[in-house]
Amino acid sequence: MSHPSWQPYPQPYPGHNPASVLASHAERERAVDVLRAGYGEGRLEHAEFEKRVARAYEARTVGELAVLVADLPQGPVPVGRAVPGTFLPPPAPVTNGKAVGAMVCGVLTVATGGLTGVPAVVLGHAARGEMRRTGERGEGFAMTGLVLGWMSIAGWAFVVTVLIAAGLASSG
Secondary structure, three states: OOOHHHOOOOOOOOOOOHHHOEOOHHHHHHHHHHHHHHHHOOOOOHHHHHHHHHHHHHOOEHHHHHHHHOOOOOOOOOHHHHOOHHHOOOOOOOEOHHHHHHHHHHHHHHHHOOOOHHHHHHHHHHHHHHHHHHOOEOHHHHHHHHHHHHHHHHHHHHHHHHHHHHHHHHHO
């Protein structure tokens, strides 16, 4: 992002050259600020920095200032563009939504009397398959949903078996 004073000026008459516009004190100070930032970031050696600062204070035109800072960033550099992707930390894996759903359904089996046990098992198995393919996180959530879901189903199977056995025993 460059300073507005170094961008092309509207041409008031033919033959007008924006680089030949006389530099103001503020424009010189801005150029020195850019040089300071470049030196602070290690882009300039001390001798080069001193030489450019002296030339900035002696500059008569905007064009002379522009040449002094042309090879330096003119403002904050966005992190994503300045740093190669190799040096950025890898993005954190996303937690699988079905795994979260499996855990919620598994926990709710207590409150719902086991009605959410089957959805917990279905979501848990689907989540584990997706996580193997995509690398998403949530294995613990999926396993919690699976265990609680299967316990709920086993509990209902036990209750139904006892009721059938009691019905057969009383009718016979």
